[in-house]
Amino acid sequence: MxxxxxxxxxxxxxxxxxxxxxxxxxxxxxxxxxxxxxxxxxxxxxxxxxxxxxxxxxxxxxxxxxxxxxxxxxxxxxxxxxxxxxxxxxxxxxxxxxxxxxxxxxxxxxxxxxxxxxxxxxxxxxxxxxxxxxxxxxxxxxxxxxxxxxxxxxxxxxxxxxxxxxxxxxxxxxxxxxRHLIKELSLKQRKFIGNTSMDAQLSLLMANQAMVRDGDLVFDPFVGTGSLLVSAAKWGGYVLGADIDYMMVHARCRPSRITQKVREKDESIRANLKQYGCADRYMDVVVADFSNPVWDSRISFDSIITDLPLVI
Structure with missing residues (x-):
């Protein structure tokens, strides 16, 4: 006992x-x-x-x-x-x-x-x-x-x-x-980031609150540069996302690093997942308006986690 x-x-x-x-x-x-x-x-x-x-x-x-x-x-x-x-x-x-x-x-x-x-x-x-x-x-x-x-x-x-x-x-x-994962997933070394990329610690905490476990299907409807997808994949989830911003999803927006003038050709959310050994858990990201769902009604997500955009 x-x-x-x-x-x-x-x-x-x-x-x-x-x-x-x-x-x-x-x-x-x-x-x-x-x-x-x-x-x-x-x-x-x-x-x-x-x-x-x-x-x-x-x-x-x-x-x-x-x-x-x-x-x-x-x-x-x-x-x-x-x-x-x-x-x-x-x-x-x-x-x-x-x-x-x-x-x-x-x-x-x-x-x-x-x-x-x-x-x-x-x-x-x-x-x-x-x-x-x-x-x-x-x-x-x-x-x-x-x-x-x-x-x-x-x-x-x-x-x-x-x-x-x-x-x-x-x-x-x-x-x-x-906590070693905070440094491992740090934005400082990440391939693709933007001005609003969520820091590694916060995204890992959110993925834990979503109780992401191995084999889960995880969706971020406001994916941005995919910070939450990285953390969810690190915990074993299969990840996909959507965002209305075409330029962001396809990494064509202006670089956020001061020392970088133009985006590199291989910058992408997928590249971020590959960087951390999670490429096999990347499903896809699409350009879509959250107010008009594009998903088949038969799809069931284990977790939906996101950082809601600021509306002024």
């Missing part, structure tokens, strides 16, 4: 308004069993319970908002209580934790603070305050086999920092989110 396990979710402080929606969408898409223990969703650190570790890893495998996820060992808002809980957790769960404290397991301990700066000396003191942990392996700061994180959260208001941390947490790193 699976046991509920507690985790710390560390979120990036970007597009925070999408955080809850993305989380709920991924939970629904994968059918995950989860309990959210943190009430204030604007906090960068959430405490959650997943049904098991595999469930937690499923969530991390798609989240763009998530920076990293840690298995929770101890949590408190008072230092003495925190240390006692950490001691108790290691003692009570030694059977499952022993492998992470082995003599041959290299490790590092990271001290992370939010809304508070620690000097290197203060960070070392925090680490030394946990000298009761039965760590035996060698320190490896570049590529450790085990990472433990000590985290202090000092509130969200930089002008009214509390005298003591609001939360103190300690856990083992188990997974990173998928």
């Amino acid at each position: 699976a046991n509920w396990r507690k985790f710390i979710l560390w979120f990036a402080q970007e597009h925070v308004d999408f955080r809850v929606q993305e989380f709920d969408s991924l939970v629904k898409m994968f059918g995950l069993q989860v309990r959210r223990l943190t009430e204030h969703t604007m906090k960068p650190f959430w405490l959650v319970e997943f049904r098991d570790t595999d469930t937690a890893l499923q969530y991390a495998s798609r989240s763009i908002s998530l920076r990293a996820m840690f298995e929770l060992y101890a949590h408190s808002n008072k230092l003495p209580e925190f240390h006692q809980r950490l001691r108790n957790h290691v003692t009570e769960n030694w059977g499952t934790l022993a492998e992470y404290f082995r003599l041959e397991s290299s490790f590092k301990i990271v001290v992370e603070t939010y809304n508070k700066h620690f000097s290197q000396k203060e960070k070392v003191e925090k680490i030394e305050s946990m000298d009761y942990l039965p760590i035996e392996g060698p320190v490896n700061l570049k590529n450790p086999q085990v990472e433990w994180w000590y985290i202090e959260f000092w509130g969200l208001n930089p002008t009214a920092v509390p005298p003591e941390p609001e939360e103190i947490m300690f856990g083992r790193l188990v997974a990173n989110g998928q």
Whole structure:
């Protein structure tokens, strides 16, 4: 029988308004069993319970908002209580934790603070305050086999920092989110872009909210330069789009890059999909007025996602 396990979710402080929606969408898409223990969703650190570790890893495998996820060992808002809980957790769960404290397991301990700066000396003191942990392996700061994180959260208001941390947490790193895709799909290196091309992070978040999964048929009725198609295809969707702007769809509009005078012949939405290894998921794009649908009534889309045009 699976046991509920507690985790710390560390979120990036970007597009925070999408955080809850993305989380709920991924939970629904994968059918995950989860309990959210943190009430204030604007906090960068959430405490959650997943049904098991595999469930937690499923969530991390798609989240763009998530920076990293840690298995929770101890949590408190008072230092003495925190240390006692950490001691108790290691003692009570030694059977499952022993492998992470082995003599041959290299490790590092990271001290992370939010809304508070620690000097290197203060960070070392925090680490030394946990000298009761039965760590035996060698320190490896570049590529450790085990990472433990000590985290202090000092509130969200930089002008009214509390005298003591609001939360103190300690856990083992188990997974990173998928934020590497933001750089991988960056507009800076993309073949075909326009003045209104959506940034990679936002388009990935929208595709997650649309719960795009492998094999889905995804449509963008205001496709522009295809940013949403790129993200949907990256998640496994087969993509197609439409737009009334002939010049944009066929990449004949003026270049938006300052250093570029004319469009290259091979610029296109299809070229963008090919650039990211998703050419096999590109269906087509057409010039069409959204007010006059051109699709056969038998076509059924799994997802329709778009950035609505600004009407003045």
